[in-house]
Every structure is written in C-alpha cells, then in structure tokens.
Amino acid sequence: MRVLVIGRTGQIATELLPRLAAAGHAAEALEPPGFDMTDAAQVADAFARTRPEAVVNCAAYTAVDRAEDERALAFAVNATGPRLLGEAAARAGVPVLHYSTDYVFDGTKDAPYSEADAPDPVGAYGASKLAGELLLHLAQPRSVTLRTAWVCSPFGNNFVKTMLRLGQDRPELRVVADQQGAPTFAADLAEAAVTLLPRLAAAPAGDPVFGVAHLTGAPYTTWHGFAEAIFAGAARRGQPAPKVTAITTADYPTKARRPANSRLDCTRAATVLGIPPKDWRAGLDACLDALMTKDQAA
Template identity: 60%
Template structure:
C-alpha cells in the first residue's frame, strides 16, 4: 500500500509513519506539500501515486486563529478540500482529522456524529467547514473527529505538565472542561485498521463518512493532569500539589467547548474499533519520555496544540 501523509513533523503524522512502516509511506509538509497551492498538491500526488491519502496537517493555533481567520480557513477548509479532491482524482480514499471544537459543548452528553455542529470560534468553524468540504470533494472520505491529542512528539499537554511539575510547587488546572485524551499512536492504529476496507469500498459503503474517536474514559483537564502526575511519580518525577480551577480563572482568546465529549460507538459498529484506554496509552508515552524534560512554555489550561 502506498500512503501519502500530509504533515510530517506533527504528532499524528509521526505516529502514522511509524505505524505504517511496513508500507510505502511518503510524509510531506511545506514546501514539498503546501495545501494552499494547487501545483504543490498536484506535484505531491504525482510523486507519491498513493493508494490512500491521510491528511494529518492542520492549522491548530486555537487562540491565534481568532486573528488569523483567513489562514485557518485556507488550511483547514480549502486546503483539506484541495487534497481530498486530488485524492478522488487519483482514485484514492481519503482520511481527514477533525476536532471536538466543531461543537459548542452545551449538549450535556457525549456528541453523536448526527448532532448539528455549533463551533464557538474561528478554529472550530474552519474545521467544521473543512469537514463538509472534504466530504463533498471526495465521497470516499473518512472524517475522524478527535480531541486532546498527545504523544511523545511535538508540543502537547503531557509534555507541558511534566515540565511544569519539575519547575513548580503547585499546578492550577482547569477542572470544568470535559473530554478525553487521545494518543496519536491510537489514531494511527485506527487508520491502519480501517485502511483495507477503505481501499476496497465504493463511495456508498458505510465505511466512509463522519466518525468520532477519542480515548476512554472521559475526564477533565484536571483529572488528566492528576493521572499524568501520578504515573510520572512512579517513574521518578517529582509530584507538585494540584489545584482545580474554573475556566473563568483561566481566560483564553478563544472560547473552548466546556463539554466536548464524543460518543465513539459508531466507529466500533462500522469498523470494529474500540476507544483505547488513554491511561494505558499515557503509560506508554511516559515510558518514552521518562528521560526527557519538555522545554516549551505553555499555560496550565488546555494546551493550544491539542487539536487537529
């Protein structure tokens, strides 16, 4: 199987390259693959001649998007649709990652794929528009909504908490935003499981369309942090005090959904994929990170790099 992955240095892209190592994988990012440029996309497709295209590239700076709306839409909507259309022209199925930020978080229960999106900010609007554009451009597309993405690579919440735990006596973390951590390796596993059916299926097959996939069980940023600190302590890291705060005590430029829980039952029914226990995935991530100390400075609220 020949696979073109849009994105190379991102968390999900790196996990995909590792998981699909037995296949012919070409992972590209600008300038080799610029989703905002028709010629660049065409050249990348001609080079890779893919059987499957996976879009792991996105504009994910949630707060900056409020002031960079045109750029967010150029990548997350127009660029994603451009790549999906190119995949369709090549006869290749397309996998695209989206986010819980397409919802406003006011449902009070986990969101189904059939629930109407209602994004609160530019980032969420750009991703929701991208979902519609991708499905219109390539009927053999899977749009995979996820949330709170972490891995041993890149900048993310786990690495930030480890660094702050080494620096501070107390961490103050938001406890009234609900969701589920999702590890990039588990998303890559899901793509690998889906791939054989996607390659063989016609557009009308139930294998295509919208799906939700996050880790399990649901938690809060505070609950996630508590587990990070507890597991890190067993690996020799210091454990500071952890204090719960409210969203109002941690203001951000963009409004986040307070309850972005996603119902992941459909992907189990259609593809046989069960959400991974993020606590076990966290343990594997920490085993990789145990000798490293993250250096990027990020606030103690939701990390800006969590979404795709």
Template identity: 80%
Template structure:
C-alpha cells in the same frame, strides 16, 4: 500500498509513518516548506509523483487562540487544503483519512456528542475545521473523518509534556476542572488509520465505513483529572508530583472559548469501523515511559493550566493536535 501522508512531524504523523513502514507500505510524507496543501499545483505534482493508493491528512492549523486573529491562514490550512486534497483524491479514485476536532461543537450539550448532532463552532479554529470536513466530503465521498480531542503523544507540544515541564518548575499547578472530555493518544489515532486503510481501498462510495466518525480515548475525565493521572504516573517513575488545584474556566481566560463538553460518543467507531476507544490510561503509561526515558525538551504547547497561584496563564498552543 502507496500512502501519501500530509504532515510529517506532527503528533499523528510521527506515530503513523513508522507503522506504515513496519507494515511494508510505501509512505511519502509531505509538509512545508516543500509542500503547500493550500495550492492545487503542489497537490497535483505530489499525486503525479507518488501515485498514491490512499491519502492520510495529518496536517492542521491548531493554534486555537491565534486563529481568532489569523482566520485567513486557519481557513486556508483547515478548510481550503482538505477540499483541494479531496478533489485530487476523487480524480485519482483513492480514499482519504482525515482528522478533525471536538471544536466543531459549542460544548453546551449535557451529553456526549454523536455524529448526527448539529455542529456549532464558537471560534475560528472550530469553524475552519468544520468547513474542511464539508469541503473534503463534498469533493471525495470516499473519505473518513475521525473527529477527536485532547491529543497527546511523546512528540510535539501537548498537555502531557507541558504538565511534566511545569511539574519540575512549580510546587503547585492550577488546572481547569470544568471542561470534560477524553485524552486521545496519537498512537491510537495512527493505529486507527492503519486498521482502516486496507478496508477503504477495497470499499466504494456509499459503504458505511465512509463519513464522519468520533474517536477519542476512554474514559471521560477533566483536564484536572488528566493532570492528576499524569503526576501519579510521574511519581511512580521518581519524578516531581506537584499539588494540582482545581480551577474553573473563568479563572483561566483565553482569547478563544473552549468547549465545556468535549465528550464525543464513539459508538459508531466501535460498531461500524470496528475500532473501539482505547483506554487513555494505558496510552499515558506508554507515553510517560517514552518521555521520561529521554531528556524532556521544553514544550510550547497549550494547556488549560497555570503554573501556580501567582502566575498568569501560559501562552501556549492548544493541544488539539
């Protein structure tokens, strides 16, 4: 199968591309500067050259706070781009796998969100991702959007890498404990795409597999609980394990509001797609093995934590992607 992958160096693409190659698929990955997903001519040229049989969009603008001041770019990448990709996929009659976010919800629901809950994003990032979902599915009904949350991996910037870096620098970290969700490892999201692609190629519009599906790790936790699990794993590997103090969201102010409830109900993924949520604790063990076997680079990724009682919030990119 020839698969066009939008994005090459992000967390999900970094996990997906080796899997595609190992399975014998021909994958072509495109990203800036040679490819601009907000330009129809770039997309048309890519389709003419690659002649893909399926498309996976791993690209996104994920700087949640920066998006508040840079709405135009956030909407161009997260909304216009998926819409244009959907149109090209419709013309080529190929299916699309796309990734979205819990930020399409405001986080006020007391229970986990299901796919039929009305979206209500409270920030530019979530609004742009919601617009992208709508434009994509309007353009190409043979699309699957996997809404996910709290993505981590050994690649790029994310919460796990940031915690490990802070853990080497400070004896105490203050981590938000009133935001609830489920860590999701990029390897599991890539595995989901691998499982879906053969089925999507053989399915026509109207098949139950198409549409929006929630897919995160399991079980639910908080950022504070996730941090404690990270440092417990690090300690088992001889790494520093600082004290992790629970704080509230109000004690960690950010430009964009974060959902207090990022829990997504993944029943549809298990029953319709045949992809149950993966246990993030197993993913964390694999991630720690990978990260601690190499020289850990500095991470510039966002996390809801401060590196100690006297330190201000870290200015970092959100770990949604």
C-alpha cells in the same frame, strides 16, 4: 499500499509513519516548507508523482487562540487544503482519511456528542475545521473524517509535556476542572489509520465506512483529572509531582472559548469501523515511559 501522508512532524504523523512501514506500506510524507497543501498545483503534482492508493491528512492549523487573529490562514490550511486533497483524490480514485476536532461543537450539550448532533463551532479554529470536513466530503465522498480531542504523545506540544515541564519548577499547578473530555494518544489514532486504510482502499462509494466518526480515548475525565493522572504516573517514575488545584474556566480566560463538553460518543467508530476507544491511561503510561527514556538518554 502506497500512502500519501500530509504532515510529517506532527503528533499523529510521527506515530503513523513507522507503523505504516511496519505494516508493509510505502508512505511518503509531505509538509511545509517543501509542500503547500493550499496550492492546487503542488497538490496535483504530489498525486502525479506518488500515485497514492490512499491519502491520510495529518496536517492542520491548531493554534486555537491565534486562529482568532489569523482566520484566513486557519481556513486556508484547515478548509482549502482538505478540499484540494479531496478533489485530487477523487480524480485519482483513492480514499482520504482526515482528522478533525471536538471544536466543531459548542460544548453546551449535557451528554457526549454523536455524529448526528449538529455542529456549531464558536471560534475560528472550530469553524475552519468544520469547513474542511464539509469541503473534503463534498469533493471526495470516499473519505473518512475522524473527529478526536485532547491529543497527546511524546512528540510536539501537548498537555502531557506541558504539565511535566511546569511540574519541574512549581510546587502547585492550577488546572481547569469544569471542561470534560477524553485524552487521546496519537499512537492510537495512528493505529486506527493503519487498520482502516486497506478497508478504505477496497470500499466502493456508498460503503458505510465512509463519513464522519468520533474517536477519542476512554474513559471521560477533566483536564484536572488528567493532570492528576499525569503526575501520579510521573511520581511512580521518580519525577516531581506538584499539588494540582482545581479551578474553573472563568479562572483561566483565553482568547478563544473552549468547549465545556468535549466528550465524543465513539459508538460508530466501534460498531461500523471496528475501532473501539482505547483506554487513555494505558496510552499515558506508554507516553510517560517514552518521555522518561528520552530524558535519561539526553
């Protein structure tokens, strides 16, 4: 299958591209500066040149705090871009797989969010991602949006790498303990894409596979609990393990409000898409092994 991947160097795309190749798919990945997904002409040209049978959008504006000041840019990448991809995909008759976020919710619910819960983003980042979901599915109903949260990998910038970097120099780290969610490893999201794409390409409009689904790791934890697991794993590998002190969100103010509840109910992904949540603790072990191997080779 010919797959057009938007994004090349982000966490999910980096994990996805070798997996597509291993599965026998021919993938072409496009990203700035050579490609601008907010430019309709460039999107049309990419479709004409690559003639994809499926599209995976791994690209996003993810600077949550900066989005409050760069709202127009966030909406261009996170909303206009998916709309243009959806329109081009509809003309070409091919499906789109897109990734979104728990930030489409306000985080005040006292239980995991399901796809039936009404979105209510409280910041520019979440609002732009919600707009992208809506515009994509309006343009191309043969699309799947996977909402996820707390994405980590051995690549790019993420919580695991930040904790390990800070832990090299500090005997104690203060980590928020009143925000709940589930770490999700990019490798698992990439594997989900490889599993889904053949089904999406074969499914007609109206197939229940299309629509929005939640997919994170399991089980639920807090940022503090995640940090403790990171350093327990680091210690087993001979790395520093600072004390991790629990603090509240109020102790760590940020420009954009973070959801207190980022827990997503992944039942639909398991039952309809056939993709159950993966245990993030296994993903963390694989991530730490990859990072430690990289450090030793450096």
